[in-house]
Amino acid sequence: MEDKIIYGGDYNPDQWLDEPEILEQDLRMMKAAHINEVTLGVFAWASLEPEEGKFTLDWLEEIVNKLYANGIKTIMATPSGARPKWLSDKYPEVLRTWEDGTKAQYGGRHNHCLTSPIYREKVRIIDTKLAERFKDNPAIIAWHISNEFSGECYCPSCQKAFRGFLKKKYGTIEKLNHEWWNAFWSHQYSSFDQIDAPSNIGEKGTNGLMIDWKRYATEECDNFIDNEVNALRDAGATQPVTINMMYDFGGYDYNEQKNHIDIISWDSYPDWGFSESDIKPALEHGLCHDSMRCYKDKPFLLMESCPSGTNWQQTHRLKRNGLLPLAAIHAVGHGADSVQYFQIRAGRGSCEKFHGAIIDHTCREDTRVFKEATKTGELLLKLADVAGSQTDAKVGLIYDRQNEWAIDMSEGPRNCGEGYLEQTQKFYNALKRNAVDVDVISEPHDFSKYKILIAPMLYSVRGDVLERIRDFVKNGGTLIATYLCAMTNENDLCFLHDTPHDLTDVLGVRLDEIDGLTDEQSNKALTVDGAMGLDKSYSCNKICELITLNGAEPFMKYGEDFYAGSPAATVNHFEKGKAYYLATDLEDDFYKKFLEKVLADANVEPLVKKLPSEIDIQSRVRDGRRYIFMENFSREDKKVKLPKGAKMIIGDESEEFPNTSAKVFTVEE
Amino acid sequence: MEDKIIYGGDYNPDQWLDEPEILEQDLRMMKAAHINEVTLGVFAWASLEPEEGKFTLDWLEEIVNKLYANGIKTIMATPSGARPKWLSDKYPEVLRTWEDGTKAQYGGRHNHCLTSPIYREKVRIIDTKLAERFKDNPAIIAWHISNEFSGECYCPSCQKAFRGFLKKKYGTIEKLNHEWWNAFWSHQYSSFDQIDAPSNIGEKGTNGLMIDWKRYATEECDNFIDNEVNALRDAGATQPVTINMMYDFGGYDYNEQKNHIDIISWDSYPDWGFSESDIKPALEHGLCHDSMRCYKDKPFLLMESCPSGTNWQQTHRLKRNGLLPLAAIHAVGHGADSVQYFQIRAGRGSCEKFHGAIIDHTCREDTRVFKEATKTGELLLKLADVAGSQTDAKVGLIYDRQNEWAIDMSEGPRNCGEGYLEQTQKFYNALKRNAVDVDVISEPHDFSKYKILIAPMLYSVRGDVLERIRDFVKNGGTLIATYLCAMTNENDLCFLHDTPHDLTDVLGVRLDEIDGLTDEQSNKALTVDGAMGLDKSYSCNKICELITLNGAEPFMKYGEDFYAGSPAATVNHFEKGKAYYLATDLEDDFYKKFLEKVLADANVEPLVKKLPSEIDIQSRVRDGRRYIFMENFSREDKKVKLPKGAKMIIGDESEEFPNTSAKVFTVEE
C-alpha cells in the first residue's frame, strides 16, 4: 500500500476548529514523532453536514492538504458510525430497535438500523460528497468505512430482510423446518412470513434460527458496507477501502465480511500491564493479528491501538517504558503494515476524554508518552522494507466464527462454557513457544499449503470442510482434531450415526459419550509407555469424551472415574498422513510437549532454537529474505542465541535480550 | 394402576415421521430394554392440527396401536404446553403478558395466557379430538395434561380474574385492606376494581397482595387443568389424569393442585455426579419423592428423569455405571410406581438435542447407556409386586408451599435467606440417617397417624393447623417446632401479643426477639448437663431467637454474644405429649443425634440398625409384607447387616454392600 510502515492514527481536528493554535501544535508534534498518516473524519458528520443538505467540507480539505504538505497522508473515514441529531430527529426510523422491541433514543454510536433506506441514502449522499471532494487528492491513501460495525436491529424492515435471507437460503419452508428441527415443541412454520428474529421475549431455543440470524446480520452489514463503497466508487474514488474490525468480535463473521473490502484493518487493545507478565495479552492479540492477516493472506493495518491507558478498560494502566515500541514491532511481526493509534490528541470532554493519546491535556511536548511514541516512529522507519512482505506459516489453526456461534448457542454439553477460544489459544500458545509461525484460519480456508492442520473443537461443519480435511491427511498432512469434532452440520443439526462425522476412518476413533465436568472437577490423562516424550500424567478438564478405537492407537488414557483406562488421546495413520485425536482438554504443558514432537515429525523447523518463555517470535518473507521479529514481553532480561548470519535491524546480535525490548533481523534462505 | 412398575418415557415420533426406519429401530430397542410404556404427544400440537381445524391423528393412532401390539402402553399427553405458530398468529391474545407489561412474542413453551377464552377453547377442541379417538383404546393407561405448568400472565383478562378471586376470598374491600395492612403507605383500596397484580413496575411491597397473587395463580392453573380434564371426560375418556410436577417448584401450591387430577406424577433431575457424593442429591430428591407421595397418600409416577446427562444443567455430567438402576430403585422405594425418562430418542436439533436419551444420535444398540437402561428394565421386572403398595411413616415433616411464599416474600428478618428448605432438609436428612420413613406434608394434612410431627419454621399458619397441632400433642404426640414459629396468619399479617401464636403453652416458651446473623457470623449452642446424649457444643447460624421460658426446660443455651446463657432449645410436657422448641439453626450433627433420641423415646424403630452413611433407605408395605429398599450412593463399598428373615429381591443377603448398588428385600410383620 505504502512503501513504508504507516504510522499515525485517528485525528479529530473537528473538535478544535475554533482553536487554530491547537491545530498548529498538532502538526508540529506529529512531524516530530515521525507520523506519516492520520485517519480523519471518523464521527465528523455533524461538522460536514451541520444541517440537512448543507455541506461544509472546506475545513477538512484544508487540513488534509496542510498535512500532506508536511508529509502526512490521510485515511479518510466516512462518518456513518454516528449521526447528527437532526438526522434522527427528522427520520426516527434510522435509530435501532432492540431485541426486546424497544426503540433506541438518540445517543451513543454504532446503533443505526441496518436496513433503513433513509439512512443508507443519507450515508450515500455524504459519502458521495466526500468522494467527489477527495477522489483525486493524492493525500488520500485509503477509505475507512464507518467505524467498528456491530450489532443488529430488530425493526420490521430488518425482520423482513431476515425473512428474505432465509427464503434465499432454504427455498422451501419444509427444508427450513427440517434443518431447524422445528417439530420440536411444535415450532414448524407454514410460511417464511411467520418467522421473527430470535428474541429474549420470543424464541431463544431454536439453534438454527439463532445461527442464521447471525449469518443474516453479517450479510446485512455487508450490504451496508457495499452501499458505502458503491457511493465512493460511483463518485470516482479509486483508493482501497477498509473497515476497522475488533478483537475476537463475535457479532459478525469477518471471514465473510472480508470480501467486501480491499484491506483488512483492526483495533487492538491488549490488557497490557494488567497481570504479572505481558506475554498473555501478547499471545491473545497475536492470535488475532494472525487471524486478521489470514482473512486475505495479506498484510493488514493496525488501525487503532492506545499510546497509553484506555478510558474503557478496567483501569487506566500506563504502559511501562519500552512497551509502546514493543507492541508496535509485535504487530508488524504478525503482518501489520501500519501502527496507528486512537488517538493523536485527547478530546477535552465526553466519555473518551481519558483515553490515552499522543498529545494529552497538558499539551506538552516533553511527556513520557510523546517520547515513547517518537521512539516508536524512529524504529518503524528502520522497518520500511518490511512493508508488503508475506508470511509463510506451515501450520494452520482453525478458529471459525460460525463454529463458535454454534458451540456458544447450543444448550449443552457444557453450559458453564465449552471454551472454544481458550482451547484454540492453548494450541496457539504452544506453537509460539515452539517458535513457529502459524496461520489462524476459518473452515473455508485452503489447507493444502500446510504441513500441520489443527482443528480444535470442530463441532459444526459447513461446506466441504470435511472433504478437504480428508484430502489433507490423505496427501500426507498431519491433522490434530479434538473433542466435539464434526457433531453437527452448519445449522447445528446433529449428525446421526457415528461421529466425528465422515472422519471416523481418518481419525480412527468414534465418539460414545461426552462427560461434562464442572469447573471444580478434573480427571487425569496418563501417558502410555512414555509416548511422544510426554510427562506421565496431565490434568484434564471441562470435557472428557468417551471414545471407541476404530483403528487408532491410544497414547494417553484416562486415570480416574468409571472410564479410567479408556483412551484419552490417539494417533491414526491414514493413507500418507497422520491424524491425532485429543478426547479431552489438557493442561498447557501437554500442548507444548505434544506439539514439539508433532512439529519435529512434520519437519517444521523453529525460527530460533530454545526460545525462552515470555518471548514472542514471528517472521515475514520476501524475495528469499526472512525478517524475524522477537519481542521480550517479560519484565526480566533474557538470553537467546540468534541464528548464524542474522543481520540486525533492531537490537544487537548479542545473546543478551533486555526486558521490554525487541530484536529484528533478517536471514537469507 | 398397572400390576407392574411402569417403565418407559417421553417419545416423540412426530419428529421422525419421514424416517420409518428410525421408528422401527425405536420399537426394537424399546422391547429389548423391557420398556412397557411411552408418553406420546407432548408438544405435538402442530402435527395433530397443522392448520386451524384440520386434524391429523392417524399417525398417532397407528403408532399407539403398533406399540400396544408389542406390549407397550401409552400415556397420552394433551399438547397444550406449546402452540402451533398459526394459533398465536391468528389469536395473539393467547400469548402471555409479562409482569412488566411486555407482551411475549411467539417462542418457547409453557407461556400461554392462563385465562384466554380462545386458548382454552382451542385446547378443548384438540383435547376432545384426542379423547374421541383414544377413549376406548386399551393402550391408553392415562392422560397427561399439558406439560410442567408454570408461571403467570399479567394481561387484562388475568388481572380481572385476580380481582374476582380476591372478591370471592375477602367479600369486602375493608377486610382486604386490613389483612394486607394497606394503611401502610396509604395503600388502601376503595374497590376491588382498583387492584392490580404485583409488579416490578408497580407494587412489590404488600406481602398479602403477593401471596394472594400466588394463590390466585394456582387456582387459575387449576381452572386451566379442569378445562382440559372436562374436555376429555365430556368426550367419554375415563382413564386417570395426571400433570407432571417439578422439583421444589414454588410457582403454585401443588397441595391444592392435587385435587384436580387422579394421579401425582413428577419430573426428577437430581444433580448426580456434580459433587463428591451422590447422597446429597438422593436426599434432596428423596424429600421431594416423599412430598409427591403424600399429596394423595398414594404411589405416584416418576414421569421424567434422565438416562444420561441433561442439556440444561450446569454441565452434561454422565451417570457412572450402576447409577441409572440405582436411581430407579430409589424412586420406587419412595413410592413411585413408574420409572420414566425424558426421553426415548434424542432429537437432532433445537435446545434439547443434547439431553440424554435411551437412544442417542449414534443410533447404536451397543451403547453403555442403553445397556444400563436395559439392566434397569430387568430389575424393575423383579419389583412388579411392589406396584400399588403403600408407605406407613410414623414421622410427619411439614414443608408447606404457602408458608414458604410468606417466608421468602417477607422483608426481614433475614434478607440474605431464612433457609426454609435447607432447615427442612436438615431434619429430613437426619431422619433418613436414622433409617426411618418420613411423610413430607403440607399444613392441612392429617397429623393424627404420626408419632412425631416436625414443623420447621412454621411461620405463616392457615386454617386450623395450630388447633390440630395442639390436639396432636394433647393426644400424646411429640412435636418439634423451631424458630419463626406461628408469627403471621395466612396473609402474612403479624399476630399481636405472644408468639408462637396459640402455642406458647404447648411449647412452653414465648418469643422475645429475633437476631439475624450474617452469613459470616455464628453463635454456639451449649448442651445443658449432657442432655439427650448430645455433644457439648454446636455451632448455630442464620437466626438466633431470644426466647423466654413459659414452662419448658432448656436443654441447650447460647454460648456467645449478649444473650449467652439464655435458652437455645427447650422441651415441654403438654398433656399426654411433648414439645421441643429449637430457637436457632444448628449444624447437621445436632439433628442426627437429637432425632435419634426423639425417635427412640417415641418408639419409632429404624428399618435397619446402624445404617452406614451415604446409604438411603425406604420401605413400602402391603398385606403385612414390608418391602425394604436400600441404595448405596457412595463411591465406596459399605457393610450393612440385614434384618433376620430378609428375603432378597435385588442384591444378596451378605453384609457386603458394593458401591452404586441396591438391595431390596422383604420382611414379614
Place this chain on the structure above:
Amino acid sequence: MEDKIIYGGDYNPDQWLDEPEILEQDLRMMKAAHINEVTLGVFAWASLEPEEGKFTLDWLEEIVNKLYANGIKTIMATPSGARPKWLSDKYPEVLRTWEDGTKAQYGGRHNHCLTSPIYREKVRIIDTKLAERFKDNPAIIAWHISNEFSGECYCPSCQKAFRGFLKKKYGTIEKLNHEWWNAFWSHQYSSFDQIDAPSNIGEKGTNGLMIDWKRYATEECDNFIDNEVNALRDAGATQPVTINMMYDFGGYDYNEQKNHIDIISWDSYPDWGFSESDIKPALEHGLCHDSMRCYKDKPFLLMESCPSGTNWQQTHRLKRNGLLPLAAIHAVGHGADSVQYFQIRAGRGSCEKFHGAIIDHTCREDTRVFKEATKTGELLLKLADVAGSQTDAKVGLIYDRQNEWAIDMSEGPRNCGEGYLEQTQKFYNALKRNAVDVDVISEPHDFSKYKILIAPMLYSVRGDVLERIRDFVKNGGTLIATYLCAMTNENDLCFLHDTPHDLTDVLGVRLDEIDGLTDEQSNKALTVDGAMGLDKSYSCNKICELITLNGAEPFMKYGEDFYAGSPAATVNHFEKGKAYYLATDLEDDFYKKFLEKVLADANVEPLVKKLPSEIDIQSRVRDGRRYIFMENFSREDKKVKLPKGAKMIIGDESEEFPNTSAKVFTVEE
C-alpha cells in the same frame, strides 16, 4: 429549637384507628420511655383525604392534642411521599416515568413525577388543609416535608423542564455544545429543544449532560419542596420546616437543597453488629452527621434511626445491650439536637413489619428493647443543656456531591472505582483517631475559619473554589490535596495545560500521568529520610499519579514499577501557608501518623490525649463551656484519662471505660 434533646420518632396511629386500646398503650409507653415528640402523618394521605376533596383531619387533631396534653409534641409531616390509589387512578400523570420510558404503575412510594402540575396542586391542597388546621396548635414544633426525596422522572413534562434549566444555565446552544464537548461523536445540538435526559436507551456517554441532569433533578426537587413550603406558609403556618435526608445519598446535592428548608434532619441506619467492631459504622455515620451539621453550620435533627434490627438490611441484627443509648449520644455529640426512631410501634403487615420499633408485636412493656429505649430517654434528659450548642472544628474536610458525580460518571481513569468516599473516610477516620473535631463541607463552604483544609480528589471544581483555596494557603492555612486534583471544570471538561489547574504553584507540583492499578495490584511509597515521623514504607493502591516537582519537596517516593523513585507525596511552602500533595492512595496507618504531625504543626490540639482505638470523640461548645462526648464502640473495656477539670454528665471520671458505654463531660475554656 427546643430547650432539650428531642426524643421520639415516627408514629402511625392511622394504622390503628380502629383499635383504641392500642393507642392507649402507645401513650402510656411513650411517657414511660421519656418520649417528648412524635412525627405524625408520614404517608397518611389516604387517611386524611380518603376520597378526592373529602378531608378527614379530626382523628389527627385529636391525637395531636392528646399527646400534647401528655407532654409529647408533634413534628407534622406532609403526606406527599405516597399517594392514595384514587389519585393516580384519576390522574395517571402523577406517576413517574422511568429512564427507559416505562410508565410506573401504582405502588411503592417516593415515585411521583417531579413536575406534574396536578400532583403539585393536590399536594398544595392537602398541605393547606393541614396548615390551616395546625398552624396555631402549640403542639406542632416543625413541619416535615414529604419523605426521603429521591429519584428522577423522565416524562415529557420533566424533559421540558430540563431543557428550560439548561437554557437558563447556558444561554446559547453553542456554549452548551462546547461545555459538553459535543463535537465528539457528532453530538452537537442545534437547539435546546433537541435535548433529552440521559437514558440507558439513549445517551449515556456525555458527561456534561449527565451531571447537569443531576443538577436539574436537585433543582426540580427543590421546586417541589418550595411548593409544599409555600402552601404551608400561605396558609399561615410559621413553624420551621425540614426534609429528612439520607446517608451518603447521591441522588441530589443536599448542599443546594439545604437552602429550601429551615432545619437539616436525616435518617441514620448504621450497620451496627454486622462486623467485629462497631467503630466502622460509627465513623461512617459520624462523617455523615458532621456533613449534615455543616450544611447550615447548626445543630440538626436525627429524624430516623432504628431501635432494633431493620427490615431492609442484609439481616435483622439486634443491637447488643447499651448500643441504643450509645448511638444516641454519638449523634448528639456530632451535633444532633434530637434522637428519633423509625418507629414507635411496629405495623402488623406489609414490607416494613419487621423493622424494629419501640413497641413491637408482642405489645409488651417488659421487652429488652423498650428498656434500652427508656434508658436512652433518661440519659438524654441529662443532656438537655447541650441543645443548641455549636461545634468549632479547626479542620475542614471537603466531600462534595457534585464532584462525586463527576468522578463516578467519568469513564476512566479507573472504572473499577476511584473510591472518593473511601479516600475521604480515610482522612476522616485518621482525624477522629487524633481526637479532633472536623467539619465535612462542600466546595462552596467558607474555608477561612479552619487551620487545616483537606481536599481529597478535588477532581471537578466549580465557582471560585480554587481562588478560595489559594487564599486559604496564602493566609497561612495548611492544605492537603491528593491525586485527581483540579482536573476538570464543573461540567467535567478537562482543563488544558498543567494541572492541578491554577494550583501548580500553591502545591508546587504538576501532574504528568495517572496510573490506574487493578484491585489486585499495589505499589509502595517509601518515606524520605524518616520524614514526618512516618514509617519506612506504606502500600499504595488504586491510583498512582506520576508528578513533576514544581518547587515542592518530596517526602515519599514510589518504590516499584517503572516510576520507582519518583515523588509520591510532597510538601510546598506557599506564602504564609503550606500545601501537601499526596499523589496516591495510601494505607490507613499512613493517614493517622501523617495527620498527627500536620495537626501538631498547625497547633490543633486533641480533645483528649492518647485516645484508644475504637473510641469516637466529639465536642460542642456554648458560652465558654465545652461538652465532650466519648463513646466506646468496642466490645472490650478500655482505659482513658480525662482532662483535668472534667465535670461528668454521663459516666464516671475514672480511667475505666466499659465497653458499649459513653462518657460525657464538660470542660471550661
